[in-house]
Amino acid sequence: MPTSHAGRRPTPRERLATARLYLCTDARRERGDLAKFAEAALSGGVDVIQLRDKGSAGERQFGRIEAKEELAALAELAAVCRRHGALLAVNDRADLALASGADVLHLGQGDLPVHYARQVVGPDVVIGRSTGSRAQAQLAAIEEGVDYFATGPVWATPTKPGRPAASLDLVRQVAESQPTMPWFAIGGIDEERLPEVLDAGATRIVVVRAITEARDPQAAARSLADALDRNIAAKH
Numbered sequence: 001m002p003t004s005h006a007g008r009r010p011t012p013r014e015r016l017a018t019a020r021l022y023l024c025t026d027a028r029r030e031r032g033d034l035a036k037f038a039e040a041a042l043s044g045g046v047d048v049i050q051l052r053d054k055g056s057a058g059e060r061q062f063g064r065i066e067a068k069e070e071l072a073a074l075a076e077l078a079a080v081c082r083r084h085g086a087l088l089a090v091n092d093r094a095d096l097a098l099a100s101g102a103d104v105l106h107l108g109q110g111d112l113p114v115h116y117a118r119q120v121v122g123p124d125v126v127i128g129r130s131t132g133s134r135a136q137a138q139l140a141a142i143e144e145g146v147d148y149f150a151t152g153p154v155w156a157t158p159t160k161p162g163r164p165a166a167s168l169d170l171v172r173q174v175a176e177s178q179p180t181m182p183w184f185a186i187g188g189i190d191e192e193r194l195p196e197v198l199d200a201g202a203t204r205i206v207v208v209r210a211i212t213e214a215r216d217p218q219a220a221a222r223s224l225a226d227a228l229d230r231n232i233a234a235k236h
C-alpha cells in the first residue's frame, strides 16, 4: 500500500495523478476466475481496474450483469485492488459506485449527467468521462466535476462494436491541446500498437483485450506498463 502522502493512504485523486495503465474487464462469469485474473493484472502493473460487463456471446451466453451480481464482483475486485493500492472503477452506474465503495465512476456521453452522479457518489470519488471527438474532449477537459477523460476508439474494436475509429489524429489533437486533467487513449490498443499511441502524444491508456485475452495477463500488463513508464521517463 503506497503511503508517501504524509503516512496516510493516498486519495483516489492522488492515485489517479500517477495512473497510466487502466484495464476494463468483464466479471469473467464464463471462466469464474475474476479475483485470480485481477491479481495477475495488478501484479503486472495495472493502476485502475474497471468492471465493465455488458454480457458476452461466448459458448455460454451471458446477458448484461445484474446489480446484485455486479456488486458481488466489485467486492471481489475491491479486495484485490486494496492489496495493490490500485483504483477500483465502476462503469455507468453511480448507485453501484456508491454501494461498492469504489474509487472511480466512469460515465459515457449517454450516462447520468456528471452533476447528478456527483450528488450520488460524493466529493471524493473520481469521475471519468468518455469522449469520441475533439469537441467532446475539449468539453470534458473543463467539465465541472470531471477528473479525467478517455478518448477513442483510436482503432475500431470488437469490444465496442459499431463505433467507428476516431484515429490517431484525435489522440494528436487532444495531446496538442494540453489538457490539465489526466486523459487516456482507448480502443484497439495493444503492445504492438502502443508505440503509435505514445508517438501521437498519449501517456496513459485504457485496454480491454490486450490483457483480458492474453495467455499470460500478468506478462501482458507488465509489457504495457513498462513501455508506458519508459515513455514517461523519456519525457522528463
Ligand SMILES: Cc1ncc(COP(=O)(O)OP(=O)(O)O)c(N)n1
Residues within 6 Å of the ligand: 022, 024, 050, 052, 054, 091, 092, 106, 107, 108, 109, 110, 111, 128, 129, 130, 150, 186, 206
Ligand atoms: C475508461 C473508460 N473509457 C471509456 C469507456 C467507454 O464508456 P461508454 O462510452 O459509456 O461505453 P461503455 O463502456 O459503457 O459501453 C469506458 N467504459 N471506460
Ligand SMILES: Cc1nc(C(=O)O)sc1CCOP(=O)(O)O
Residues within 6 Å of the ligand: 024, 130, 131, 132, 150, 151, 152, 153, 154, 157, 158, 159, 160, 163, 186, 187, 188, 189, 206, 207, 208, 209, 210
Ligand atoms: C469500452 C470501450 N470504450 C471505447 C471508447 O472509445 O469509448 S473503446 C472501448 C473498448 C476497448 O477495448 P479494446 O481494448 O479491447 O479494443
Ligand SMILES: [Mg+2]
Residues within 6 Å of the ligand: 091, 092, 106, 107, 108, 111
Ligand atoms: Mg457507459
